[in-house]
Amino acid sequence: QAIQAINGHTGMSAEEFTNIIFQKIDVNGDGELTLEEFINGVEKDEDLMELITKSFDLSNVLKVIQNG
16 A cells, blocks of 8 residues: 555555456455466456556655655
């Protein structure tokens, strides 16, 4: 949530973000993601890759730290 807030992506709650991830890539529907499921799912879904990339972009976090 903190990274999303610093990057200006506050339109989606952490729960909504997690639900999207699971809906798209929990292929066996067991409510758990293996590392393999996560990697394969993200590699196959360009929209999800973009969402994750934007959500976890730490460049703005580093700027905030550097500027105090």
